[in-house]
Each structure stands twice: as structure tokens, then as C-alpha cells.
Amino acid sequence: MAKVILGLSGALTHDPSAALYVGEKLVAAAEEERFIRDKHAKNKMPLHAARFCLEYAGIKPEEVDVVAFPFAEVGLDSPGRWYFAKRYWYAPDRALDALFNGNRHYRRNVKRVKGLLSELGIDWDRITFVPVEHHLAHASSAYHLSGFKEKTAILGIDGKGEYATTFFGYGENGKIHKIKEFYDPDSLGGMYGAFTQYLGFEMLDGEYKVMGMAPYGDPSKFDLSPLIDFDGNDFRVNTKLVNTVGMRRYKDEKGKGYYFSPKLIEWLGPPRKGDSADFPYIDYAASMQNLFEEISLKLIERYLGDILRETGKLCFAGGGALNVKLNQRIIALPHVSELFVQPAGSDSGTAVGAASHAAAQMGISVEKLHHVNLGPSYTSDECIAAVQARDEKPQWEKVANVPEAAAEILENGNPLAWFQGRMEFGPRALGCRSILGCPSIKGIADRINEQIKYRERWRPFCPSVLDSVAEDLLQTDHPAPYMTFTFEVAEHWKSRIPEVVHEDGTARAQVVTRETNPVYHDLLKEMERRTGNGVVLNTSLNRRGEPVVCTPEDALNMFYGCDLEYLLMEDILVRKKGKGA
Numbered sequence: 001m002a003k004v005i006l007g008l009s010g011a012l013t014h015d016p017s018a019a020l021y022v023g024e025k026l027v028a029a030a031e032e033e034r035f036i037r038d039k040h041a042k043n044k045m046p047l048h049a050a051r052f053c054l055e056y057a058g059i060k061p062e063e064v065d066v067v068a069f070p071f072a073e074v075g076l077d078s079p080g081r082w083y084f085a086k087r088y089w090y091a092p093d094r095a096l097d098a099l100f101n102g103n104r105h106y107r108r109n110v111k112r113v114k115g116l117l118s119e120l121g122i123d124w125d126r127i128t129f130v131p132v133e134h135h136l137a138h139a140s141s142a143y144h145l146s147g148f149k150e151k152t153a154i155l156g157i158d159g160k161g162e163y164a165t166t167f168f169g170y171g172e173n174g175k176i177h178k179i180k181e182f183y184d185p186d187s188l189g190g191m192y193g194a195f196t197q198y199l200g201f202e203m204l205d206g207e208y209k210v211m212g213m214a215p216y217g218d219p220s221k222f223d224l225s226p227l228i229d230f231d232g233n234d235f236r237v238n239t240k241l242v243n244t245v246g247m248r249r250y251k252d253e254k255g256k257g258y259y260f261s262p263k264l265i266e267w268l269g270p271p272r273k274g275d276s277a278d279f280p281y282i283d284y285a286a287s288m289q290n291l292f293e294e295i296s297l298k299l300i301e302r303y304l305g306d307i308l309r310e311t312g313k314l315c316f317a318g319g320g321a322l323n324v325k326l327n328q329r330i331i332a333l334p335h336v337s338e339l340f341v342q343p344a345g346s347d348s349g350t351a352v353g354a355a356s357h358a359a360a361q362m363g364i365s366v367e368k369l370h371h372v373n374l375g376p377s378y379t380s381d382e383c384i385a386a387v388q389a390r391d392e393k394p395q396w397e398k399v400a401n402v403p404e405a406a407a408e409i410l411e412n413g414n415p416l417a418w419f420q421g422r423m424e425f426g427p428r429a430l431g432c433r434s435i436l437g438c439p440s441i442k443g444i445a446d447r448i449n450e451q452i453k454y455r456e457r458w459r460p461f462c463p464s465v466l467d468s469v470a471e472d473l474l475q476t477d478h479p480a481p482y483m484t485f486t487f488e489v490a491e492h493w494k495s496r497i498p499e500v501v502h503e504d505g506t507a508r509a510q511v512v513t514r515e516t517n518p519v520y521h522d523l524l525k526e527m528e529r530r531t532g533n534g535v536v537l538n539t540s541l542n543r544r545g546e547p548v549v550c551t552p553e554d555a556l557n558m559f560y561g562c563d564l565e566y567l568l569m570e571d572i573l574v575r576k577k578g579k580g581a
């Protein structure tokens with residue numbers, strides 16, 4: 001009987017999720033935020049997500065063999081605790097806590113896992129509990145799912161796990177080896193996150209907005225290098241400015257604390273407020289992005305260069321792996337032949353990472369990630385039942401041909417809410433819970449913003465691209481199934497799909513193959529037949545600040561809470577009254 005391994009994330013009090021392996025197969029994975037409708041589901045455990053995974057797989061609680069969790073005990077002999085204590089000498093309570101009570105978070109996490117398992121009906125005394133170091137879980141989520149067989153360089157960048165913040169290692173014959181780690185407070189992710197707060201966004205959420213703002217600015221106008229000291233081997237974040245603790249932090253009028261200091265404000269001026277992309281903040285964003293890229297690339301060369309020269313394969317996970325601009329530059333490195341980024345790069349992916357790591361320790365070699373359509377799906381009848389339960393008495397019909405019906409709506413210049421198959425795992429909508437538009441129609445991005453997203457005007461929308469045109473459009477045959485990279489858009493495509501080309505001429509593209517999502521692929525084919533371009537604009541199916549839609553009920557709540565006019569759930573087309581197709 002195949003081993004049943006349940007992976008859980010939520011170790012750092014954000015992005016809880018669950019993933020279920022049956023033998024070498026990843027059967028289901030989902031993020032808790034989708035079920036409880038609370039973005040990042042802070043301070044929650046993945047109860048609904050785990051319940052879904054077990055139900056989907058038809059696994060009873062007593063059939064679970066292993067529970068894996070991405071947070072482990074750190075011994076007093078480990079360098080992380082001592083490093084932390086020395087670097088935080090100015091906040092002695094923290095420093096002493098690391099030395100004398102360094103596994104406080106671990107013990108709390110075990111208690112939380114025990115509570116969760118008892119709610120799920122899983123007997124703690126019967127299962128094997130496998131705690132996995134946080135950065136090993138990130139590394140595993142990339143390496144073991146990459147499908148790479150040769151020696152593979154592994155990179156991990158996030159805010160912080162137990163103590164480690166940055167991981168360099170390699171995978172060989174199914175085993176992960178560490179080369180070098182950096183420890184809190186020396187964190188590239190922490191520096192970027194603190195600066196994200198300074199630029200007026202939420203940490204652990206707004207980093208990609210800083211990245212989106214960067215192309216509007218000039219990275220040479222401000223030198224942000226005082227934020228970090230890098231000598232080619234080691235780096236130290238200047239905690240007098242960012243990644244600060246305690247008294248050095250800045251608090252706003254309401255008493256909310258930030259991870260940057262009053263000194264940073266003295267230097268750069270007041271933190272940014274509002275939705276606009278103005279000077280000097282766009283230049284700051286450009287400088288931060290540039291600093292992050294430059295140091296990351298130098299560290300990759302320093303610690304992974306030899307392996308890359310040998311095999312060219314690199315895996316990347318952790319919140320920093322969602323930095324698609326850095327990823328574009330990594331792919332461009334002369335010795336990198338292929339980069340695999342775990343699509344759930346931030347902590348939600350550590351559920352898969354912990355579980356796959358536990359599997360590897362048991363001698364199970366887990367299969368390559370084929371797609372991220374790992375969440376719940378709903379039948380046509382379930383969609384009809386949800387529609388009929390609405391007070392609005394929606395106008396709906398069953399369409400005979402889903403791709404054709406969708407393409408007609410898009411071709412007519414309308415945005416479309418598109419709900420098909422299993423929900424995606426990870427932050428990107430990849431054609432299962434998406435809002436779509438025709439990228440050749442000028443103004444469609446603005447219409448989507450007006451009708452639903454209400455997001456910052458300067459943020460780019462992204463394309464899903466038919467596999468047969470991807471190489472011509474993106475000028476590369478590098479795999480790109482998960483929107484984890486940006487690419488330069490070929491000159492002759494820019495005027496054809498202007499709505500999905502960013503300010504700097506790049507696009508964060510998803511290349512769609514028939515095997516992973518046949519109905520979405522058919523839609524792209526139909527768009528190509530009608531418009532000449534096998535491309536759609538694809539943004540996630542949610543309103544600003546809300547998690548991506550999970551159920552038909554969520555889709556309808558969103559639909560009636562915004563000005564979108566068309567919603568296609570499986571083969572059920574719902575339209576707002578008085579609107580013709």
C-alpha cells in the first residue's frame with residue numbers, strides 16, 4: 001500500500017496550506033485562504049485545506065501515515081541561534097531568547113499541529129511526525145518537483161524560517177545538500193519586505209507591486225547600497241535602517257509598527273502613501289529591485305557557479321522566487337540552461353516541500369510537477385445549483401461549446417470571469433480561476449480595472465500564450481508554464497498584444513499546453529482563429545484584497561459584487577440582466 005503523506009504549512013503564521021502525497025503522486029494541494037476567504041489566512045492552520053485534500057483523495061484520517069511540517073528544532077550547537085544572538089545584541093531580550101529559549105516557536109508549532117490533527121481526526125500517536133527545516137522544505141518544493149535528474153543547484157530566498165533566511169545547496173540522486181546559509185537578520189527577503197512597507201505596501205504581499213513599479217523608475221538616481229553590506233562572500237543587512245526590531249522601528253499615527261527605522265525616513269523622506277506611482281518612490285522601487293537582483297546574482301555565482309557550469313540546472317523557492325524579474329536575469333546567466341521555480345514559491349509551497357522531503361527520506365522519489373491544478377473542482381450541476389440559489393435570479397444558459405462561447409465574449413471586447421476545473425495551487429491564476437480579456441483590444445486592461453480589480457493603474461496584466469506561438473513571442477524555448485518568469489516580448493508582437501506588455505517591454509507569460517489544461521488551450525486556439533493571436537490577458541478571479549475564488553458560490557458573490565458582465569463556470573454562462581453576448 002502506498003504511503004500517505006500529509007504536508008502542512010503555516011509555520012510562520014501566514015499562508016497555511018495542505019498538500020497530500022499518495023506514494024510518489026501529489027494528489028491534492030490547496031491554500032487555506034481560499035476556503036476561509038481571508039487573504040494569507042494569517043495565524044490560522046490549514047484545517048479546511050487539509051480536509052479538502054483528504055476528501056478529494058478519498059483518504060480516511062486513520063489512513064494517513066506521515067504528517068510533515070516545514071519547521072524544525074534547531075540545536076544550540078547550530079550556527080543560526082548564535083548568529084542571531086550576536087547580531088541582535090542591541091535588542092537583548094531577543095538575543096537571550098534565541099540562546100536560552102531558541103525552540104519556542106517550534107514547540108508552539110507542534111502544539112498547533114497537534115490541535116489541527118485532532119480536529120481532523122488524525123491520531124497523533126499513530127502517525128509519524130516529520131518536522132523539516134524550513135529552508136529544506138522550500139528547497140525540496142523546488143528540487144524534488146523539478147524533475148531534474150542531474151546534479152542541480154538549489155537557491156532559497158525568503159524572509160526567515162527558523163533562523164535561516166537564504167539557502168544555497170544542491171540536489172543529487174534525490175538528496176539535498178547544504179552549501180551555505182545566511183541567518184536572521186541578514187535577509188534579502190527581509191530587506192525587500194521592509195522596503196516594501198516603506199513604499200506603502202503590505203509586507204509578504206506587496207513585494208510584487210514594488211517589482212511592478214520598478215520599471216517606471218531609474219535605478220541609478222538613488223544609491224540604496226547603505227542598506228546592505230556585501231563583500232562578495234557574505235552580506236549584512238543594515239539593521240539601523242531596515243529589518244529592524246524593537247525601538248528602532250517606526251510606528252505610524254495608529255501605532256502600527258514597521259520593519260524600517262526613523263533613520264530611513266530621515267534619509268529618504270516620508271513613507272509613500274496612496275495608489276499613485278510618483279517620484280521619488282518609483283526610483284526607490286527601481287533601486288531596491290536592482291540591488292536585490294545584483295546581490296542575488298553575485299551570490300548565485302559565488303555559491304552555485306561551479307554546479308551551474310557543470311550541469312546548468314537551477315531550482316529556486318521561497319518568497320524571493322516570486323521575483324519574476326530576478327528570475328529573468330537568472331535565466332539569462334550564461335551557465336544556466338534551465339531554471340525551475342516552485343510556482344507556490346512563498347510559504348504555501350512548504351506544505352508540498354515538507355511532504356516531498358519526508359517522502360524522499362522514506363526512499364520514495366516523488367514525481368515531477370505536471371501542473372498546479374490541485375484544488376477542488378465543481379460539476380456543471382453544482383454550478384447550476386449555486387446559480388439557482390441566488391436572490392438575483394441570474395440569467396443563465398448551458399453553452400454547447402465552452403471555448404467558442406468564451407472567445408466570442410472576449411472578441412467583442414468584454415472581460416470574462418472564467419471558472420473551469422480544479423483550482424490552482426499557488427498565487428497565480430493559470431486558467432482555472434481567471435478573469436480574461438482580449439489583449440489586442442486597446443483599453444481592455446482599463447475596463448477590467450474599472451469593472452472589478454480597482455488595482456493600481458501602473459500594475460501590469462499578464463498573458464497566457466498558446467504553446468505553438470510562445471517561442472516566436474517570447475524569443476525563447478525555456479519552459480514557462482507557471483508565470484514565474486518575465487521575458488522580453490518580440491518587437492513584432494508588441495503592437496499585437498499591447499495590453500499585456502509591461503512598461504519595460506516584458507511580459508510575465510504563461511505558456512499553455514493541451515496536456516495540462518485542454519479547455520484553456522482550446523480557448524487560446526479559438527482566439528487565434530478569430531483574432532490571429534493565440535494569447536489572452538489573464539488575471540486572477542478575485543476582487544482587490546480578496547483571495548482567489550474557490551467555489552461557484554464565491555464566484556457568484558464576486559460577480560454580483562462588481563461590474564463584470566459575464567461569468568462562465570464550467571459550461572454555465574451567467575450574464576448580468578439586459579446584456580447580450
Ligand SMILES: [Fe+2]
Pocket residue numbers: 134138158159160161318319346347
Ligand atoms: Fe518561507
